[in-house]
Amino acid sequence: xTAARRGLRRLPLNAAALLVLVLSAFPVYWMAVTAFEPTAxxxxxxxxxxxxxxxxxHFRTAVRADGFAGYWRNSxxxxxxxxxxxxxxxxxxxxxxxxxxxxxxxxxxxxxxxAQMAPWEALLIxxxxxxxxxxxxxxxSMLTLVYFMTTLPFTxxxxxxxxxxxxxxxxxxAQVDGCTRPQxxxxxxxxxxxxxxxxxxxxxxxxxxxxxAFANTLIIxxxxxxxxxxxxxxxxxxxxxxxxxxMAASCLFMLPVLAVFLLLQNRVTTGMTAGAVKx
Numbered sequence: 001x002t003a004a005r006r007g008l009r010r011l012p013l014n015a016a017a018l019l020v021l022v023l024s025a026f027p028v029y030w031m032a033v034t035a036f037e038p039t040a041x042x043x044x045x046x047x048x049x050x051x052x053x054x055x056x057x058h059f060r061t062a063v064r065a066d067g068f069a070g071y072w073r074n075s076x077x078x079x080x081x082x083x084x085x086x087x088x089x090x091x092x093x094x095x096x097x098x099x100x101x102x103x104x105x106x107x108x109x110x111x112x113x114x115a116q117m118a119p120w121e122a123l124l125i126x127x128x129x130x131x132x133x134x135x136x137x138x139x140x141s142m143l144t145l146v147y148f149m150t151t152l153p154f155t156x157x158x159x160x161x162x163x164x165x166x167x168x169x170x171x172x173x174a175q176v177d178g179c180t181r182p183q184x185x186x187x188x189x190x191x192x193x194x195x196x197x198x199x200x201x202x203x204x205x206x207x208x209x210x211x212x213a214f215a216n217t218l219i220i221x222x223x224x225x226x227x228x229x230x231x232x233x234x235x236x237x238x239x240x241x242x243x244x245x246x247m248a249a250s251c252l253f254m255l256p257v258l259a260v261f262l263l264l265q266n267r268v269t270t271g272m273t274a275g276a277v278k279x
Contacts, residue, residue, distance in 0.1 A: 028254075034247040035059065042243050058244035062235075062252060065245075070224055071231040078140055078227060079208040082147035083201050089148075090155035090200070091193075095185070097156075098163035099171075109160075116153035124217050131218050138222035146214050151204035158203075162196030163189070198264050206257055228253050 034042055036054040062068070093112075097105060127146060128137075136142035166189055174184035212229040219225050232253065235246040 031247045031250055034243060035251050037244065039244055058242075058248035059252070061242070061245040062249040065231070065234065065249075067224065067226070067231065071226055071228050074140060074225060075209060075228040078144045078147060079205055081144045082151055082208045083204045085144075085148045086151045086155045086204055087197060087201055090152055090159050091197075093156045094159035094163050097160050099168060112153050112156050116157060120150050121213055124213055127214065128217050136218075138219055138225055140225050142218055143215060143225075143227070146218065147208040147211060150211070151207050154207075155200045155204055158200045159193070159196055162193060166192050202260060202264060205260065209257055 033049065033051055035058055036051040036056075037048065038053055038055050038057070041048055041051070041053070096102070097109060131137045131139075131142050170188050170192075171181070171184040174188045175181060179187065210229060211227075212233075215227045215230050216233075219227070219230065232246065232249050235242045235249065
């Protein structure tokens, strides 16, 4: 088959991929355009697909909003705390499932998969009742625990797949050379887990960073304990929505995840493919 014919056969697939790319990227592009447009242009009848008179006024409004720095700190503390706890617990659980044989192992895996598929929004009311009865409402520690629970099943599943793809014989060879089992894991297996750890931590970070429902439900009275997703809703009031400031704040909100993903994209791709094979 000639290269031209192969290219023609792949043309519909490439066109479909291009369409998906445009549909996925256009909302982000429109958000950025709106963030730089003057208010008059945003509220005008005719949309503009490129800011003719770009302005940074909306970004200044977002940065000067009450609690901006505090909400950033809260989001970072809650997200990083949840991801780190999930990595530690999931790594131990994944090692036990991938390397050991014990009674109840399959039932445990089924439970983890079930927890991963469950809609977490269904837990909003139970979590609120638990937080209220234990005095944990309006506390970042409660929000951290909730995010830890929501990211843990995915982290266990992914790390378990990645560990299963690493030959156990490597650890056994290290033990023959004089290493204990923990030393063999730390010196041989753990370095090979770097792509899996990075990919799972990134997706856990995205999940916790973007979460709104639990943050809006569990943090009620203590405004200083709110996170960035809830802060974004502060640009809407009874008089309407400041779309320019909302889009500017959304751009700022997106930057940390985008920067981390661009830095780790090669490792993340490797971790996704490795964690998806061999059960």
